[in-house]
Amino acid sequence: MTANATSKVVSVTMSSSDGEDDEIRVIHSAEQTRFARGWHCLGLAAPFRDGKPHQLKAFGTELVIFADAETDELKILNAYCPHMGGNLSKGKIVGDSVACPFHEWRWRGDGKCSGIPYARRVPARARTKSWTALERNGQLYVWNDPEGNPPPDGVTIPEIKGAYSPDWSNWTWNSILIEGSHCREMVDNVVDMAHFFYIHFMMPTYFKNVFEGHVATQLASYQPRGDVAFADMDMDWAAETGVFGDATYYGPSYMINAQWNSDGKPAEDQEPDTVLINCHYPVSSTSFVLMWGAITKKQPGMNDAEADAAAAYYIKGMEASFMQDVVIWQDKIKIDNPLLCDEDGPVYQLRRWYDQFYVDTADVKPEMVDRFEFEIDTIRARSFWDDEMKKNIATGNIVGAAPTPS
Ligand code: FES
Numbered sequence: 001m002t003a004n005a006t007s008k009v010v011s012v013t014m015s016s017s018d019g020e021d022d023e024i025r026v027i028h029s030a031e032q033t034r035f036a037r038g039w040h041c042l043g044l045a046a047p048f049r050d051g052k053p054h055q056l057k058a059f060g061t062e063l064v065i066f067a068d069a070e071t072d073e074l075k076i077l078n079a080y081c082p083h084m085g086g087n088l089s090k091g092k093i094v095g096d097s098v099a100c101p102f103h104e105w106r107w108r109g110d111g112k113c114s115g116i117p118y119a120r121r122v123p124a125r126a127r128t129k130s131w132t133a134l135e136r137n138g139q140l141y142v143w144n145d146p147e148g149n150p151p152p153d154g155v156t157i158p159e160i161k162g163a164y165s166p167d168w169s170n171w172t173w174n175s176i177l178i179e180g181s182h183c184r185e186m187v188d189n190v191v192d193m194a195h196f197f198y199i200h201f202m203m204p205t206y207f208k209n210v211f212e213g214h215v216a217t218q219l220a221s222y223q224p225r226g227d228v229a230f231a232d233m234d235m236d237w238a239a240e241t242g243v244f245g246d247a248t249y250y251g252p253s254y255m256i257n258a259q260w261n262s263d264g265k266p267a268e269d270q271e272p273d274t275v276l277i278n279c280h281y282p283v284s285s286t287s288f289v290l291m292w293g294a295i296t297k298k299q300p301g302m303n304d305a306e307a308d309a310a311a312a313y314y315i316k317g318m319e320a321s322f323m324q325d326v327v328i329w330q331d332k333i334k335i336d337n338p339l340l341c342d343e344d345g346p347v348y349q350l351r352r353w354y355d356q357f358y359v360d361t362a363d364v365k366p367e368m369v370d371r372f373e374f375e376i377d378t379i380r381a382r383s384f385w386d387d388e389m390k391k392n393i394a395t396g397n398i399v400g401a402a403p404t405p406s
């Protein structure tokens, strides 16, 4: 159980007289009211630079984001003005500050009140909360820490080479508000091997996890299911070569998914063909904004527009994949004690890694951050799935068109 969580049992234990073996599994589901410590991406940086303050609901509160007109740096403050509660995002940017629409108090990016035009002096303690911001890879990130500490050394978002290279496309980006689910549902995907076959119509042929410190990785190869009609999606290339992906969370909510269209592991120095971002920030304890983006390497002869179109194509596939997850989340319950089989992957170890972001730094235990590696044995699952797909193909029982993005 994590800090600040209230435990809730959602079914009743019933045992028969035959003893313990017949006990019905009780699902535990605790509400997590704390928000994760870590960097959270808030989207592409450029749209915040339109000369206006922007309101953003996150971490159970409201933020205002604005570009300091003197330095052009993006700044993040609490949205509500400490004077009499005005909403700064409805105000305007004046020099290095945002001016409240109610009485024009001005608030600088560091949280200090920089002026009250009608007053003789600024009260000594006129300060609001400034959130630590980071701009990298063309994206804006905010640091959340319920204890109020700055990000520790080494806990950062890595630079993505392609995001700074003229040989790569621009970002394609999209987002959706997910209501009625905790964002842990998204993170569980890191280890959940079997759902890729049933939900995403991709058969894992290799699946390994590595967790260490604030980083969690999924290394996996996939083949698209042969018994699924992928509608408008061209999956022939993937069927031929397979897809290899390194999907790594840096902290609780920002995943970089580098993909190679090959069936082998990439050579150490080989650049990926495509980089997908899968990230989110919590809005409340039961809602989050899910965002996804893609850049792709320009193939020989591709111009900028064609490269951007290729990135948009990848993002559509990703979008379809997210919607497949969302459909499940809409009806499922948050489960803290899943009942697992050997092929399910290290769900509990992932949850331990994830819990490090929900406890005070002093309560982070070695088992949350120590290196952990696990490769799932996919042999049994693959032989069953191969047979099932063959049967479906032979009988013409094509598993319906996989949802395609509109
Ligand atoms: S409420 Fe913001 S200036 Fe008065």
Ligand SMILES: [Fe+2]
Residues within 6 Å of the ligand: 189, 195, 199, 200, 321, 325
């Ligand atoms: Fe998924």
